[in-house]
Amino acid sequence: MAYTDLREFIRALEKAGELKRIDFEVDPHLEITEFADRSVKRGGPAFLFEKPKGSRYPVLINAFASMRRMEIALQVDSTGEVAARITEMLEMRMPQGLINKLKMLPKLADMASFFPKMADSGPCQRVVRGKDFSLKELPVLHCWPGDGGPFITLPMVFTRNPETGKRNCGMYRMQVYDERTTGMHWQTQKQGAEHYRRLAKEGKPARMPVAVALGADPATLYSAILPLPPDLDEMMIAGFLRNKPVEMVKCQTVDLEVPAQAEFVLEGYVEIGETRREGPFGDHTGFYSLDDDYPVFHVEHVTHREDPVYPATIVGPPPMEDYFMGKAIERIFLPLMRMQIPEIRDIAMPAEGVFHNLMLVSIRKSYPGQARKVMHAIWGLGQAMFTKVIVVVDEDVDVQNSSEVAWKALNNIDPQRDIEFVLGPVDSLDHASRLPDFGSKMGIDATRKWPSEGFARRWPEVIKMDASVCRRVDELWRRAGLA
Ligand SMILES: Cc1cc2nc3c(=O)[nH]c(=O)nc-3n(C[C@H](O)[C@H](O)[C@H](O)COP(=O)(O)O)c2cc1C
Ligand SMILES: [Mn+2]
Numbered sequence: 001m002a003y004t005d006l007r008e009f010i011r012a013l014e015k016a017g018e019l020k021r022i023d024f025e026v027d028p029h030l031e032i033t034e035f036a037d038r039s040v041k042r043g044g045p046a047f048l049f050e051k052p053k054g055s056r057y058p059v060l061i062n063a064f065a066s067m068r069r070m071e072i073a074l075q076v077d078s079t080g081e082v083a084a085r086i087t088e089m090l091e092m093r094m095p096q097g098l099i100n101k102l103k104m105l106p107k108l109a110d111m112a113s114f115f116p117k118m119a120d121s122g123p124c125q126r127v128v129r130g131k132d133f134s135l136k137e138l139p140v141l142h143c144w145p146g147d148g149g150p151f152i153t154l155p156m157v158f159t160r161n162p163e164t165g166k167r168n169c170g171m172y173r174m175q176v177y178d179e180r181t182t183g184m185h186w187q188t189q190k191q192g193a194e195h196y197r198r199l200a201k202e203g204k205p206a207r208m209p210v211a212v213a214l215g216a217d218p219a220t221l222y223s224a225i226l227p228l229p230p231d232l233d234e235m236m237i238a239g240f241l242r243n244k245p246v247e248m249v250k251c252q253t254v255d256l257e258v259p260a261q262a263e264f265v266l267e268g269y270v271e272i273g274e275t276r277r278e279g280p281f282g283d284h285t286g287f288y289s290l291d292d293d294y295p296v297f298h299v300e301h302v303t304h305r306e307d308p309v310y311p312a313t314i315v316g317p318p319p320m321e322d323y324f325m326g327k328a329i330e331r332i333f334l335p336l337m338r339m340q341i342p343e344i345r346d347i348a349m350p351a352e353g354v355f356h357n358l359m360l361v362s363i364r365k366s367y368p369g370q371a372r373k374v375m376h377a378i379w380g381l382g383q384a385m386f387t388k389v390i391v392v393v394d395e396d397v398d399v400q401n402s403s404e405v406a407w408k409a410l411n412n413i414d415p416q417r418d419i420e421f422v423l424g425p426v427d428s429l430d431h432a433s434r435l436p437d438f439g440s441k442m443g444i445d446a447t448r449k450w451p452s453e454g455f456a457r458r459w460p461e462v463i464k465m466d467a468s469v470c471r472r473v474d475e476l477w478r479r480a481g482l483a
Helices: 006-015 031-041 067-074 080-090 098-112 191-201 218-223 234-242 321-340 370-379 382-386 402-412 467-479
Strands: 019-026 046-052 059-061 127-130 155-160 167-170 181-183 207-214 247-250 257-259 264-278 292-304 310-312 344-348 358-363 389-394 419-425 438-445
Touching: 006 019, 006 067, 006 218, 019 031, 031 046, 031 059, 067 218, 067 321, 080 321, 155 191, 155 257, 167 191, 167 234, 181 264, 191 207, 191 264, 207 257, 218 234, 321 344, 358 370, 370 382, 370 389, 370 419, 370 438, 382 419, 389 402
Parallel strands: 019 046, 059 310, 358 389, 389 438
Antiparallel strands: 046 059, 127 292, 155 167, 155 207, 181 292, 207 264, 247 257, 264 292, 344 358, 419 438
């Protein structure tokens, strides 16, 4: 059964021994970060801080901060199961014959469950606070010493495309400035920013309606970070992930919908043209991202559940909670990536590469220059455009093993010949690029080179012992008492 809400997920984590309640006072100013950081680095549990200093709402953190917790969140034994479901759907063809058509019905019924459902009311609107609310009531974390202030770190930000009317949900951090206003850190390539630009282009003074949901069932919450094509509804993907429609309710003061089971809902607007300094913020690169100007979110109306829980995460030197969220994306999106770039066998984004800095890709190479084709395809694929370094290896290299990749790739390259530089969009968090959001990227063709690629020399084999000798030495090894 799908989790209804965040609290069911909390109970599941607790039952699995993956969550620890902290029943004494801990300060959201830096102290919760230190707890969360230590725990993730040591393979420790998620936390529910029941008495965050200065707030009456408990703080949930690190709920996704291990592969096991990601599996509990998505209710699978391995994230590969989600990938397999996607593959199955992608391979679905028009069935031949009545029997096969009938067999297809359950799958079609399954698909119907993806679409979100409207509900008349929901727990997220049980307590209507309206304007009588201060963001200071929330246990918002001041994450790192050099941060520009406290930041809401796990928000689901809902906006509507003014041209198509389609909704988007993205996770964009929000710096709390005062009781009613926050920053809105949607980076320029993200959908919230695109909606804002479309509205700004109309040239009239305008307020862009924005609704922020804090806390939901884990699949719905997770869907906010997925790198989906624009205009693909995150709530539909959440329905697919949880095998049950997401229930949505209409906001009370803006023309947007939010998950009915959210913990808190902040309704308000972003004024076109208004910006304010945002940051610095101790970011998931492990560095402080520089302060910059971003739009401002005005909170006009607040509703929440009875006894709401405030969800949070921290980012910082890897690995952090977001590494596991990203690792699950890597596994889940592989079939979709392979649909467009079929020669890809596997990909890996090691923690040290903080997603956008490094992607290791193995391919089945069938024609000259194919590694370069793959790099360019990845740079052309949604948010994979941000990948600063792509290393392409042959299919016999296990990209999940970074040291194997380093060993083989470094042996296989003639740097001047095999490294390609391109210019293009880069991640807003890249502090080394020549300009914000624009810079260079590097592709390394570390595949075996072919004569048809102009390689005239012989190519050696990797050293490997004879299997028969291995078996014999297994025996001798034991005889020598080395077992
Ligand atoms: C914890 C966390 C914080 C994030 N913060 C931001 C952020 O501040 N700004 C941003 O543009 N993306 C941020 N992201 C990444 C976006 O959520 C992600 O790119 C998402 O796919 C954007 O959705 P969209 O394509 O619908 O805009 C964050 C992701 C995570 C996991
Ligand atoms: Mn989106």
